[in-house]
Amino acid sequence: MTALPLPLPATRAAATARLAAFLPRAGLPYAARRNEDLPGHPHVSGLSPYIRHRLLTEAEVIDATLRAHPQGADKFLAEVWWRTYWKGWLERRPAIWSAYRQGLTAALDRLHVESGLRQQWEAACTGTTGIDGFDHWAQELAATGYLHNHARMWFASIWIFTLRLPWELGADFFLRHLIDGDPASNTLSWRWVGGLHTPGKTYAATADNIARNTAGRFRPKGLAATCPPLPMAPHPAPRPMPEGDILHDLPTALLLHEDDLAGDGFPHLPPDRPLLFLTTTTRRSPLAVNPLVTAFVDDALADTARRMGQAGAPRFIDATLDGLADHLATQGIRQLVTPYAPIGPTAAALQRLGPLLASRDIRLARLLRDHDAQAWPHATHGFFRFREGVM
Numbered sequence: 001m002t003a004l005p006l007p008l009p010a011t012r013a014a015a016t017a018r019l020a021a022f023l024p025r026a027g028l029p030y031a032a033r034r035n036e037d038l039p040g041h042p043h044v045s046g047l048s049p050y051i052r053h054r055l056l057t058e059a060e061v062i063d064a065t066l067r068a069h070p071q072g073a074d075k076f077l078a079e080v081w082w083r084t085y086w087k088g089w090l091e092r093r094p095a096i097w098s099a100y101r102q103g104l105t106a107a108l109d110r111l112h113v114e115s116g117l118r119q120q121w122e123a124a125c126t127g128t129t130g131i132d133g134f135d136h137w138a139q140e141l142a143a144t145g146y147l148h149n150h151a152r153m154w155f156a157s158i159w160i161f162t163l164r165l166p167w168e169l170g171a172d173f174f175l176r177h178l179i180d181g182d183p184a185s186n187t188l189s190w191r192w193v194g195g196l197h198t199p200g201k202t203y204a205a206t207a208d209n210i211a212r213n214t215a216g217r218f219r220p221k222g223l224a225a226t227c228p229p230l231p232m233a234p235h236p237a238p239r240p241m242p243e244g245d246i247l248h249d250l251p252t253a254l255l256l257h258e259d260d261l262a263g264d265g266f267p268h269l270p271p272d273r274p275l276l277f278l279t280t281t282t283r284r285s286p287l288a289v290n291p292l293v294t295a296f297v298d299d300a301l302a303d304t305a306r307r308m309g310q311a312g313a314p315r316f317i318d319a320t321l322d323g324l325a326d327h328l329a330t331q332g333i334r335q336l337v338t339p340y341a342p343i344g345p346t347a348a349a350l351q352r353l354g355p356l357l358a359s360r361d362i363r364l365a366r367l368l369r370d371h372d373a374q375a376w377p378h379a380t381h382g383f384f385r386f387r388e389g390v391m
Contacts, residue, residue, distance in 0.1 A: 194230040275310040278353075
């Protein structure tokens with residue numbers, strides 16, 4: 001068994017090595033013990049931070065797994081496909097992300113006027129509630145930027161149903177601390193626990209389940225006996241599938257961002273195009289983002305620049321989009337190509353960047369990966385219907 005190394009090295013070499021080390025266990029061993037939250041997390045892949053930033057792509061992981069296990073790795077493959085499902089589902093319903101951000105703003109406002117709520121929230125975030133297991137997970141997440149998937153479910157259930165804290169505050173706590181946190185998986189997973197994704201279906205954390213899957217380390221007392229679904233509005237009607245833009249024969253630059261650092265997969269790009277980066281890490285939350293998250297992104301960008309032979313490639317942040325557009329104009333660039341960013345802070349930044357580029361006679365071309373283009377149309381209902389279409 002290989003324990004998860006923390007802090008994680010943010011390089012593609014570390015990602016591919018991690019994948020190679022895990023593949024022998026991706027079949028029946030993973031299926032048998034994936035739910036166990038044990039020190040070092042020896043029974044999971046530890047690949048999620050790399051997949052989230054696409055230092056490894058989902059397609060690469062799926063292909064490698066199927067080559068190693070033509071049969072018997074369905075449980076692990078399903079976990080990879082869950083991320084694609086969440087992204088596709090949210091991409092078709094961006095109003096869900098907007099509603100979460102509005103709900104978070106309202107909940108943060110409440111913290112300023114409701115001292116009891118603020119004290120409860122602070123205790124939950126610092127791991128000082130007195131709830132066995134929950135406090136450990138809060139502190140582990142802040143200290144490492146990682147949490148076992150089963151622990152995330154228990155944590156969210158206790159946050160919502162035992163502590164009765166606004167779910168948006170919990171989703172924000174995860175998004176600012178999880179190195180692998182992304183808007184779709186995080187937001188929709190919290191909604192699923194609270195009964196807002198599958199109407200009427202909630203996830204209840206129980207002491208027996210926690211004790212069984214932590215080798216008896218934790219057995220919390222006083223958990224909510226009932227977990228009624230949170231009040232919900234009907235899901236918005238899905239919007240049409242996004243389509244990638246067409247490349248024109250123009251002086252072109254490539255913009256990579258923290259949602260997709262693969263740096264390849266688009267064969268029609270000119271080979272000598274200059275490279276630049278956009279980071280939106282601080283936009284993941286209105287509050288301070290864990291330095292472990294920003295450090296991972298910074299290191300991943302540096303690794304990508306080195307791999308692509310442009311170690312000095314300039315970086316821009318969300319607040320300097322005008323400077324990015326000016327930089328391109330002075331370089332004589334007429335077309336900026338970037339991987340399509342799913343709903344979240346990067347997509348919002350690109351939305352603002354488009355008009356700034358257009359005012360300088362530069363077109364923005366967002367390229368949709370084949371994996372997303374082929375899978376997202378199936379994210380119409382629940383995961384199991386999605387899985388029938390893609391697996």
